[in-house]
Amino acid sequence: MERHPSAAIIEQMMKAQNTNPKRLAKEAGVGPTYVRDIIEGRSLDPKTGKLTQIATALGCKLDDLLGKGSSITPVHTTQIEVRGDVQAGVWREAIEWPQADWYAITVPLDTAFAGLHRYGLLVKGDSMDKVFPDGSIAVVINLADLGRMPKTGEVVVAVHRSKTSDEFEATVKAVQVLESGEMILWPQSTNPDFATPLRIPAGACEHDAGMPDVFIQALVVASYRPKPMVSFG
Template identity: 85%
Template sequence: MVTPIHTTQIEVRGDVQAGVWRDAMEWPRADWYAITVPLDAAYAGLHRYGLLVKGDSMDKVFPDGSIVVAINLIDLGRMPQTGEIAVVVQRSKTSNEFEATVKAVQVLESGEIILWPQSTNPDFATPIRIKPGECDHDAGMPDVFIQALVVASYRPKPMVSF
């Protein structure tokens, strides 16, 4: 017997760099578009949104052009766990803006969080380390923080390489 898959639509509202830090900003609302994704009982009732992945620091998991489905941590009510993937934001070193990237999460017993690229590109082998309390900012906003948990992904046009 075939079990039906229940779906919903989410909005793809911006892009996120998987590689280098890039300005974190949503696209103008007129540029948002909807995609259909399966409902996920584990995140029932939580607002999900899509981000277009650009770059290759996560290409083992999300090749350039993939769409990640994310839930903001404030809505989720918990921090990511080891092995999960997150949207990470940092204060720009050159402006008052913020920059974002996508990385795999490792939480050490000490509370330190290591954010790992998952790339075939050797230029993206260095992790980002966040020590407990180290990323606090004098204005109350940390310099680096995890904004969202990636809960799914979608590849609009899968391709293979030879």
């Protein structure tokens, strides 16, 4: 079937944006069957002005629909499970929820970490709000799967043994690695109450059971903000 060069691109972009020809036509301000006619090959010479309107409704330029110097890069996605929550910058027990409470979200697929298992943690509080506003989801990879230690500037989930119980507590902080091998874990907060870093000496002391009292559990590789909100005053 012969079709206009824009047909396949419009079809692909509609699928990525989870829309349909009738809805797109309404948003573009063209006739109710105009987009469908292009896709189905009934309109082989659509007007440039109307194609521009369709491009605007799709969030792109006319040249993108015509395949000329397209700036569109396909975004590949995957689903991950949000498995718990963590108090950014503050130690908190029990970061993982019961499995029945886990839920899935769709995120872009980062080829830099292809093949590595990722999961999400809901970030609470304002002690890392320069990076993760309250309610963000941090996408993480366990260091055991990553196979390397964090680098300066990266963000991690750190865990330590509680001083009041046998539980472990977790937090999210930014990493600075010194030449000595010592790591400094910094909050990134607009709140002055959260300004004290945590220092992990090189070769930190081992617990009697052989597990360090403080260790890095996971590297944060991305973040997602489900519903941005603002406040006034």
